Amino acid sequence: MKTSQPLHNALLQPYPVEDHCLVIGGIPLTRLMQRIGRTPFYAYDRRLIRERVSLLRQHLPQGVHLHYAMKANPMPAVVQHLAQLVDGIDVASAGEMKIALDTGITPENISFAGPGKSRQELACAIAAGIVLNIESEQELTAIIELAEQMSLRPKVAIRVNPDFELKSSGMKMGGGAKQFGIDAETVPTILARIARTNIDFEGLHIFSGSQNLKAEAIQESHEKTLQLAVQLTTASPVRVRTINIGGGLGIPYFPGEQPLDLAVIGSNLGKLLAEVAPALPGVRFVMELGRYLVGEAGIYVCKILDKKVSRGQVFLVTDGGLHHHLAASGNFGQVIRKNYPVAIGNKMSMTDTEIVSVVGPLCTPLDLLADRMMLTRAEPGDLVVVFQSGAYGLTASPLAFLGHPAPTEVLV
Incomplete structure (x- = not known):
């Protein structure tokens, strides 16, 4: 049985962690969830977008104009x-x-x-x-x-x-x-x-x-x-x-x-x-x-509703899924499905881990956000974070599938 490696540190570098909690746009994730009032949601960090443009300006030849392909987000x-x-x-x-x-x-x-x-x-x-x-x-x-x-x-x-x-x-x-x-x-x-x-x-x-x-x-x-x-x-x-x-x-x-x-x-x-x-x-x-400007500056956040074990495999059932984030489910261009970087956003630096699959509430086995991935041990109420979600997320997904509510988007 194949399992994914834990989230590697390079993808975490842009996001600080305070008291085990991911911080985006200077706001702890749990506080941001309270501000928004519900899950799931997408959050985009304006600082990271600004820094990415600055990096391009630094390295591209002087005089090259930079355009944003809006389809990305x-x-x-x-x-x-x-x-x-x-x-x-x-x-x-x-x-x-x-x-x-x-x-x-x-x-x-x-x-x-x-x-x-x-x-x-x-x-x-x-x-x-x-x-x-x-x-x-x-x-x-x-x-x-x-x-x-x-x-x-x-x-x-x-x-x-x-x-x-x-x-x-x-x-x-x-x-x-x-x-x-x-x-x-x-x-x-x-x-x-x-x-x-x-x-x-x-x-x-x-x-x-x-x-x-x-x-x-x-x-x-x-x-x-x-x-x-x-x-x-x-x-x-x-x-x-x-x-x-x-x-x-x-x-x-x-x-x-x-x-x-x-x-x-x-x-x-x-x-x-x-x-x-x-x-x-x-x-x-x-x-x-497009993607290069915003992809790494966004996260998708959903809440664990249920934790169940089926024939030895642990499933974290969330209120998010492929209807909100088709790409993370592997159904947006992947030939062989791979896990996006995923973490438990309110338990970032905890060391107790287990191998789990993160799934959504839809009636299809394609509704899979993480497949047999090593994550911090989580329980209902904890927050699942999908990184690299600033591009081709919400608007590239089948939002109307099964009639679940749309997620919120915020720029912080």
Whole structure:
């Protein structure tokens, strides 16, 4: 029978512990639960988000603009907080666009990516003056038609599906046949068409993958991305003002995974940008990140309702589960299920441990937050904490499944 190792200290470093209790945003977990009034809840630490942006500013080449991919965590308070720290926001729906515009970030620094945008979404984006990342030739046709009807000049960029992928990435977004973007070999035809219109062309968005923990793979992707950018820009009949090189920076979730060395990645990117500068004069470069900005700054907290033993296996039954945190259950992209880092948040430094499985209240064996994991010995009323929960948590989960109440979200 396999068991997971206890939560390793590297993932605990951002969170102090006082009197056995986890502290987030300067507030002991039990006090925070009292303030909120109930479990389950997500809590995001504004200090950790601010420190992550500062770390990126320290290591990325000067002049590289930092954008937040809101899909990672669209909680309005989180987006408002990040809007004061980053240079722009990427959205993936009209709903996200509204949240981004409410922050006061200028429309030209908001971009809208994603396949299958409706005509209504396109019209809203054109009216707002944000940058539309074109995902297909048909989408371009719709934009041209709407621009004429609305008597407005839309801002557009081309999302490029490169002919390479980000190796070792958790989610491959480029290379091969993809629903995302326009194949690199087709881009020159689209650029020629744009040149014959009154569209305000912004540039290129080249994104090849996400959740990568291998610096050498990210370095190779940056090199290939910039080579492709030079090739497309040199042949473009319209001026390219911005090149979005995507993100792809991953965070560690599981035992054995190590955080990225940003200094190495930033230094290499600086060298590459210097090499392509003569071919791309006046071009603004953007790095777009989501999970890397917020993933490690969030926790999910639920309360133990019952403790039971079934044929020798201990189960902690909680009021949370996959309907709130699909990713932690292993059902959001994992091929082989692994445990997220989990702890008993009000008994952090206690040494009495046991092997348990943490489950939720749903009528499915998939409702599993920790499988045979070594945790501090816990009882009903104790608080289970799932770390690395700041990205792709609540809004990436089947909240309506079985009709349980929605969890609260707080930024502290």
